[in-house]
Amino acid sequence: MPETPETTSTSGASIRLENLTKLYPGNQAPAVDNVNMEIKAGETVILVGPSGCGKSTTLKMINRLIEPSSGRIRIGDEDVTDMDPVKLRRTIGYAIQASGLFPHMTVAQNIALVPKMLGWRATRVKNRVEEMLDLVGLDPAEFHGRYPRQLSGGQQQRVGVARALAADPPVLLMDEPFGAVDPITRDHLQDELIRLQHELHKTICFVTHDFDEAIKIGDRIAVLRERSHIAQFDTPEAILTNPSDDFVSGFVGAGAALKRLNLTRVRDVAVVDFPTASIDDPLESIFERLRSGPHNELLLLDHNRRPYKWLRRGDLARAKGSLARAGTLVADTVTRDATLRDALEAVLTDNAGRVAVTGRRGEYLGMVDMETLMNNVQELLEADRLEAIEQQHRLHEQRARQTQLAQEGLDDASGTEGGRGSRA
């Protein structure tokens, strides 16, 4: 296992689609009609929409697997619309549904393909393959020589992502990559991708028809209707709380407020304090606190400050000089990284309606209960709403300004952000 990655990783480059159109010969209406989109460096953008809306076609025009009929594509500062497509594609990672691994090559050979085509030295390729397998959570020694058919669906998909990232491209295109795996594996893969992106800061363009997947992974989501018209392009929060029209709200589906809970982590909300006692404390003091304190319950922590037992005033009678029998064991805790939805789930199943929040090593940090959750969610939704309205105002103003400039004949190239994303 390589201790530290020797190759530094390239972070994302921005992508700009300008008036991108695809008209298939013999068709009246274009499959993709005049798409304008800017994806910032290091951003994960999800294209989501019903089947046949042209989201895949749009994606495939970025690496020119489908040649656009008109319009420009810019990656970073470079116009790649007329570049040699083969060369272009070697600088763009590409992962597809059902992994797209070549069944006659081993895992290592599959991953090594792009680096080899780019002419890397053999030792560098070899190290890179190990590093990539490690990155996607597969043991290099074990998986190196296997063939794709000897892997599970989830493992294949991981190797597919490893292959896409092998040559360290700034941009990664993913076409419904997790569409063919079971829901549990898909959930894991999504978590993996979020973790990877946290480390790598690539620019990811991801196509899916699953809106929940979009909310989970995306920094921004473009909801597309037919012919790839952008119905709304905004953060998941904004789309959930302020869908621009009926089409979008129809696509978001029921339970937007519940879905919103998936977007916030426990660490983002205020946890409340709860009286605690350590198992190392003398019994007398614990009893004393329970009897005389304002609370009629205590959380007992073990030697490592992990939640151990709930102690109620009524349990004291049974304690009889030892805590071994008193109280109820803590059944469930949530970590600071858990989503509010997980927290809500835990609170709902707890018979007293509260759950302890723990840190990385399981140590006690605080408590969430129904009341904190309710308050937090309401605040969040309110803030989202305000922000979305503000954003809309800004957009309107920007558009008005652009039309004004266009009318005056000044082609304004404002908003050309380009450049490289920051490294973590």
Place this chain on the structure above:
Amino acid sequence: MSFWEYVGTRHAQLLTDTYQHASAVFQCMVLATLLGVFIAVMTYRSEWAGNLATTSTATILTIPSLALIGLLIPIVGLGVPPTVIALTLYGLLPVVRNAIVGLRGVDPDLVDAANGIGMSRAARLFRVELPLAWPPILTGIRVATQMLMGIAAIAAFASGPGLGNEIFRGIASLGSANSLNQVLSGTLGIAVLALLFDAAYVLIGRLTISRGIRA
């Protein structure tokens, strides 16, 4: 003279004929494979051209081999040339057909993936499509070889090399002491060769078909 006595006294001649028979079939098969795969690669992408290639190679196969060799003699003369041309043409059909089927059968997602990671057309063909289509192509080659084994015997009609000479000599001297032995040794020789070649193909399959796609 019994059959085995005949084989014993004529073993030098028989071995030469057998070797030449095998060598002719092998060389024509190499030619037919190269040509057949080339034709398939050129035509598989188009519905129309692919069907044309399959139909025309199938048409060649319907011409009786004796007639084809007979027709070739006035054009290219006697001996090796008509043999090589006829055998190569007959060997084409199974190779072309299986190669087209194999190449067309490659999962479109894999072709998409190959393009998507930046493979050139040639790289895609040689590193993805042909290796994946190789098992059916090899089957085609195997079938063609079996067929050529028999057809090569007819080549003796045009004074070509091989065990066919033994058979034709026997037929020509029907009724004489060794005629049956001659026909029998030629025929058995061809059958043994066919089995040996088939065994060789099994071995080639083991060695050249990736473990990842072997059935």
